[in-house]
Amino acid sequence: MAIDDWFSASYGEARAKFQAAAQAAGAVQHSYAHPLKGPDGGDLAMDLAFLGPADAARVLVTSSATHGVEGFCGSGCQVGFLQSGLHSELPDDMALLHVHAHNPHGFAHERRVTEDNVDLNRNFVNFEAPLTENSAYDEVHPWLVPSDWDGPARQTADTAIQAYIAEHGMFAYQAAVSGGQHGHPDGLFYGGQAPTWSRRIIETLAQQHLSGRSHVALIDFHTGLGPRGFGELISVDVPGGAEHLRAVAWYGDEVRTPGSGDSVSAKVNGTIETGYHALLQNTESTTIAIEFGTLPPDQVLGALQADNWLYLHGDLASDEGQAIKRQIRAAFYGEDSEWSTMVWQRGLEIARKTIHGLKDS
Numbered sequence: 374m375a376i377d378d379w380f381s382a383s384y385g386e387a388r389a390k391f392q393a394a395a396q397a398a399g400a401v402q403h404s405y406a407h408p409l410k411g412p413d414g415g416d417l418a419m420d421l422a423f424l425g426p427a428d429a430a431r432v433l434v435t436s437s438a439t440h441g442v443e444g445f446c447g448s449g450c451q452v453g454f455l456q457s458g459l460h461s462e463l464p465d466d467m468a469l470l471h472v473h474a475h476n477p478h479g480f481a482h483e484r485r486v487t488e489d490n491v492d493l494n495r496n497f498v499n500f501e502a503p504l505t506e507n508s509a510y511d512e513v514h515p516w517l518v519p520s521d522w523d524g525p526a527r528q529t530a531d532t533a534i535q536a537y538i539a540e541h542g543m544f545a546y547q548a549a550v551s552g553g554q555h556g557h558p559d560g561l562f563y564g565g566q567a568p569t570w571s572r573r574i575i576e577t578l579a580q581q582h583l584s585g586r587s588h589v590a591l592i593d594f595h596t597g598l599g600p601r602g603f604g605e606l607i608s609v610d611v612p613g614g615a616e617h618l619r620a621v622a623w624y625g626d627e628v629r630t631p632g633s634g635d636s637v638s639a640k641v642n643g644t645i646e647t648g649y650h651a652l653l654q655n656t657e658s659t660t661i662a663i664e665f666g667t668l669p670p671d672q673v674l675g676a677l678q679a680d681n682w683l684y685l686h687g688d689l690a691s692d693e694g695q696a697i698k699r700q701i702r703a704a705f706y707g708e709d710s711e712w713s714t715m716v717w718q719r720g721l722e723i724a725r726k727t728i729h730g731l732k733d734s
């Protein structure tokens with residue numbers, strides 16, 4: 374098996390590999406077309422590959438590219454799962470659903486956000502209720518979006534950020550920036566003011582493919598936090614609640630909880646995992662995010678800040694614009710064999726643990 378061959382250099386390549394591997398594995402395929410195009414004019418879609426009995430009581434779902442550019446990681450694992458025959462390890466009455474590219478626009482354009490600058494993993498909130506305020510984000514927002522990238526506005530902003538980190542620490546800065554906010558559409562980690570295309574399609578696919586099952590498990594693949602190549606398991610469930618206890622029973626005490634102080638992730642609102650629990654009211658659901666490290670957090674946050682500036686004020690075609698795109702890609706994709714191999718081995722280990730847990734549940 375050539376692990377490197379499962380990973381891709383572009384969204385188009387990743388999509389083609391996924392569809393070819395799904396066909397070869399005998400999967401039932403379905404695509405939800407996205408209304409926009411990729412930077413090369415290519416089509417965008419959320420693609421499904423379903424393996425196993427159509428009426429299976431239990432379904433394991435894997436998903437990639439919730440955060441666009443992070444999709445190189447999850448897509449590589451999904452192609453590997455299809456090509457290495459993970460589906461042949463399924464017990465009776467269990468099916469496997471691979472969801473390729475939750476956020477195809479962000480994947481193709483190599484951005485973390487959706488086409489409307491929304492962080493999909495902060496978008497699963499109840500928009501009928503008042504949205505949570507984030508005063509910590511309000512404080513740092515002006516520094517995150519300087520009007521220039523190599524002039525006085527940026528210098529002033531960087532000085533303010535360094536002073537904030539010196540006073541409160543790096544993790545507090547990360548928490549302020551990344552917790553999710555609904556007040557600054559031009560900012561980072563923006564949860565939006567309404568469900569974005571990706572959320573609406575996820576709700577549709579859950580209704581069409583997952584409702585009526587007895588138990589659904591989700592593994593959502595992410596990158597950008599933690600030690601390089603290591604995959605931390607993150608549960609956003611309430612500690613001690615039934616969903617959280619089930620995740621701990623399946624995966625062991627290495628399961629981390631954002632906001633508890635033991636995770637590389639700060640506390641966040643509006644994640645896919647909480648969305649799944651809300652969507653599958655009459656179905657047991659066990660959800661986990663797996664977060665693979667790439668570069669140190671200051672470099673990852675710096676890359677996100679740069680990419681946000683580029684689409685607000687910069688020129689994508691300029692040397693500076695292209696340098697920022699290389700920076701964002703390196704922040705979310707290891708792009709070497711050692712990293713891809715670590716990702717694959719860990720992804721397979723967690724998929725097998727999930728099959729085992731789902732079987733015994």
Ligand SMILES: [Zn+2]
Binds near residue numbers: 494596
């Ligand atoms: Zn992510």
